Structure formats: structure tokens, C-alpha cells
Amino acid sequence: MDIVILAIIIAVVVIGAISGLVVSGRRKKRLPPTPPERTPSVTAPEAEPHVGDEAEKPRDEQRRTIEEVPLPDAETATSTPEAVEDPVVALPPQPEIEVPEPTAGRLVRLRARLSRSQNALGKGLLTLLSREHLDEDTWEEIEDTLLTADVGVAPTQELVERLRERVRVLGTRTTDELRTLLREELLTLVGADTDRTVHTEAAPDKPGIVMVVGVNGTGKTTTTGKLARVLVADGKSVVLGAADTFRAAAADQLQTWGERVGARTVRGPEGGDPASIAFDAVKEGIAEKADAVLIDTAGRLHTKTGLMDELGKVKRVVEKQAPVDEVLLVLDATTGQNGLVQARVFAEVVSITGIVLTKLDGTAKGGIVIAVQRELGVPVKLIGLGEGADDLAPFEPGAFVDALIGD
CATH class of the missing domain: 1.20.120.140 (SRP54, nucleotide-binding domain)
Known part of the structure; x- marks a missing residue:
């Protein structure tokens, strides 16, 4: 038993000695040299300027005391101050009012343009x-x-x-x-003897009322603006009614035309009731004692029954205040016989009293003047012969025929 205990003690001592040798060997291994520590390069901040460093050098001349500063006299101090216009809140400049060309003989002046086509x-x-x-x-x-x-x-x-x-x-x-x-x-x-006057004879207390109708793309709103110029050129005051509430920017376009000749535009919200706006336009025309009220209606597709019925509603609502003197149908001369189909449908909804043919300078089919008059039994009263502001002319049969057959 004692021998066993002695053997265990010897084994423990031997193992301990071996472990010490291993640890000692590990400690004697050379470690890689530690890189020298880098001293960070610190740039010293520039010295902040002290108070007065950037100040101007003192002036040589002697400064005035407060007693030496002159004060305004009593008259200047108590005078009414002059108003200085604030550029931020100043009203935008009003557009310059244009003077349209006289309508008398306008078609004769545009005859060369008509002759070319x-x-x-x-x-x-x-x-x-x-x-x-x-x-x-x-x-x-x-x-x-x-x-x-x-x-x-x-x-x-x-x-x-x-x-x-x-x-x-x-x-x-x-x-x-x-x-x-x-x-x-x-x-x-x-029809040389046909009456082609745009009737806007105002009653003593009511203006003449003109409705402008037509399909999209015929230049209806532009024609309404140009018609305003025709009436202003003839010495009449005009109020415009922007009853085309379905086409984006139609009211803006009409208002721009009106501002150029000093005509006010009555308008409403986009998508609003056209009949209500037309009613308000006539009401304003009566209040302002205007000579004429021009109502621009929304472009109607002649195949859309509901829209055409609404056009009839606009006319009925307007006539609660004053009779409609003219219903002008705007037709695109370049559409030819298709324009006659449009004309027939519009004539069934509202009583057409006259025709405006636009873009007549852009087609060689001037015979549409004859055909549409025969179809509707109403005269062509105005024709458009270009993009200019004064290119809408009263229709003169003699000048038109002379342009057809040349000199």
C-alpha cells in the first residue's frame, strides 16, 4: 500500500516537471518586434483673431459729436411722407390694350391669302x-x-x-x-344680297347676346376671342362668358383674348355648370350696360346626345334674362362635307343664325361656303383666314368670288 502511494507521488512530480519544461520553452520563443508607435501629426489650429485685428485703422480726421450732426427742420419733419411702392406686394402690370384693325374692308385686305388657296x-x-x-x-x-x-x-x-x-x-x-x-x-x-350682319343690337337695358357653338378642334374659343376684337373694332363694349368648363385652360385662353381688347371675362370653376356661368355672364353684361355678351360654349361632339341636350339647356337658361340674338356655328372648312353633318345636328338642338368658317385659307374646297348655306338656310357671316388676331373677317360675297376666279 505504501508502495502504491509512493508511486503516485513520483508520477505527479514527474508530470509537474515535464509541464514546467514545456511552459518554460514557450516563454523563451521570441515574439515579433512591436512596431514603434507613431506620433500623430497634430496641426496646431490657427490662432483666432482677436477683437480689433481686422478693424480699419483709426482715421486721422476728428469725428463729429452728436451735437454737431444737423437735424431736419420742422417743415421737413412734419411733411406728409411719400408712399414708396413695395415691389413684393405691387399689383402685376396690366396688359396693354390693343386697338384692333377696322373690320370694314378686312376681307379685301386678306384677299391675297384667300386667293392662294x-x-x-x-x-x-x-x-x-x-x-x-x-x-x-x-x-x-x-x-x-x-x-x-x-x-x-x-x-x-x-x-x-x-x-x-x-x-x-x-x-x-x-x-x-x-x-x-x-x-x-x-x-x-x-347669295350677294343676304344679310350677313352679326346682330348684337342691344335693347335699352339689355346687351346683345351671341352664343358660339361647335365641335372640338374647330377653333371655337379662338373665334370667340377674335369676334370680341371685331365688335370692339366696331366701337362696341363686350363681356365674355367662359362657359367651356370641360376643356382645360379654355377659360384662361378666352380671358387672355379679352384682356387684349379690354373686355372682361366671367368664368367659373373647372368642370362647373356651363348654364350657370352663361347666366352670370349675361347678368354682368346687364349690370355693366355692355353692348354685347359673347358666350363660348364647350365643344360638343355631334354624336353625343347628352352633351347636345346640355347645349340646349344653356340657351334656355340664358333666355330667362334676355333673348339670344345670334347663335354662331363654327365649322372647320378643311373638314368639307363632314362639316355639313355637324351643322345639321347642331341646327336641330339650337336655332343656328349664322356660320363662321375657320381655316378657309388652308383648303382649296371653298365651295363649302355654298354647300353649308344651302344645307342650313343661314348665311356664312364670318370667315377665318389665318392665325393672326385680326384674321377673322366679315364675309363679303364679292371679295370671295373675286378671290375664286382671280383677276
Whole structure:
């Protein structure tokens, strides 16, 4: 037993000795040298300037005392101060009022523009009529020329029949004789004696009221603004009613036109009731004793029954205050026969009293003037011949026919 205990003690001593040798060996291993510590480079902050370092050098001259500073005299101190306009709250400058061109003879001044687009019709007819032998083929060509210009089937047949008869009776056909003959027949077809006045005869206590209707894209709002210029040029005061509440910026556009000639625009919220705005416009026109109130209605698609019915509502509401003197239908001359379809539907909803043909300078189909008058039984009263502010002209049959057949 003692031997076992002694053996255990010897084993423990041996193990302890071996462990000491291992630890000692580990301690004797050389460690990698520690890199020298870097001293951070610190840049000393610039010395802050002391009070007075940047001050100006004292002036040599002697400073005045408060007793030496002169005071304003009593009259200056008690005078009424002058108002100084604050640029922040100042009202925006008012637009300069323009003076529109006189309407008398305006179509004559624009005749060259009309001739460029319409002259082909007149020259074509004169060329055909000047042939030595006017056989059936030639008369068919004359018919085709008129139909291509959108004169319409019935008016074309009437014109050809009258030309046939007069040429047969005339016998010798010089160029001047043919031009005179053609001018007379075209004037008869257009209607030289038709009343084409835009009626705005105001009653003693009520203005003349004009409604402007038409489909989208015909230039209806622009035409309303230009019509305001026509009336102002004739010496009349105008109030504009922006009843087109469905097209974005239509009221802004109309108001801009009005401001240019000093006409006030009555408008409402976008998407508001057009009849209510038209009613307010007439009410304001009566209050201001204006000569005319022009109401720009929303563009209506002639295929939309609900919208067309609403147009009739606008007219009925307006007539609670004063009768509507004119209902002008704006048609795009470049649409040709399709414009007649629009015209028929509008005529069923509101009683059309006159037609405004726009973009007549952009088409060779001037015969639409004849066709639309025949279709509706109402005259073309105004025509648009360009983008300029004063390019809307009262329709003059003589100047129009002269532009067709040339000099």
C-alpha cells in the first residue's frame, strides 16, 4: 500500500516537471518586434483673431459729436411722407390694350391669302369654259371641278345648267366675257344680297347676346376671342362668358383674348355648370350696360346626345334674362362635307343664325361656303383666314368670288 502511494507521488512530480519544461520553452520563443508607435501629426489650429485685428485703422480726421450732426427742420419733419411702392406686394402690370384693325374692308385686305388657296377652282372653271368646243365631256369635267371643291350636288347641277344656257346664248366667248359670266353666276349661288350682319343690337337695358357653338378642334374659343376684337373694332363694349368648363385652360385662353381688347371675362370653376356661368355672364353684361355678351360654349361632339341636350339647356337658361340674338356655328372648312353633318345636328338642338368658317385659307374646297348655306338656310357671316388676331373677317360675297376666279 505504501508502495502504491509512493508511486503516485513520483508520477505527479514527474508530470509537474515535464509541464514546467514545456511552459518554460514557450516563454523563451521570441515574439515579433512591436512596431514603434507613431506620433500623430497634430496641426496646431490657427490662432483666432482677436477683437480689433481686422478693424480699419483709426482715421486721422476728428469725428463729429452728436451735437454737431444737423437735424431736419420742422417743415421737413412734419411733411406728409411719400408712399414708396413695395415691389413684393405691387399689383402685376396690366396688359396693354390693343386697338384692333377696322373690320370694314378686312376681307379685301386678306384677299391675297384667300386667293392662294381658292384660285385653283376659278382658274379650272375658266380654262374649261374657254375650250372651243364645250361637249358633254367638258361639262362633266366642270361638274367634277365643282364637286371636288365641295360645292355640293344640287348647287353644282344648278350652276352647270345656268352656265350651259348662258354660254349657248352668248355665242362668242372671250376670256373677259367668261369671267364676267362666271362671276355673276357664282355671286347668285353664294347669295350677294343676304344679310350677313352679326346682330348684337342691344335693347335699352339689355346687351346683345351671341352664343358660339361647335365641335372640338374647330377653333371655337379662338373665334370667340377674335369676334370680341371685331365688335370692339366696331366701337362696341363686350363681356365674355367662359362657359367651356370641360376643356382645360379654355377659360384662361378666352380671358387672355379679352384682356387684349379690354373686355372682361366671367368664368367659373373647372368642370362647373356651363348654364350657370352663361347666366352670370349675361347678368354682368346687364349690370355693366355692355353692348354685347359673347358666350363660348364647350365643344360638343355631334354624336353625343347628352352633351347636345346640355347645349340646349344653356340657351334656355340664358333666355330667362334676355333673348339670344345670334347663335354662331363654327365649322372647320378643311373638314368639307363632314362639316355639313355637324351643322345639321347642331341646327336641330339650337336655332343656328349664322356660320363662321375657320381655316378657309388652308383648303382649296371653298365651295363649302355654298354647300353649308344651302344645307342650313343661314348665311356664312364670318370667315377665318389665318392665325393672326385680326384674321377673322366679315364675309363679303364679292371679295370671295373675286378671290375664286382671280383677276
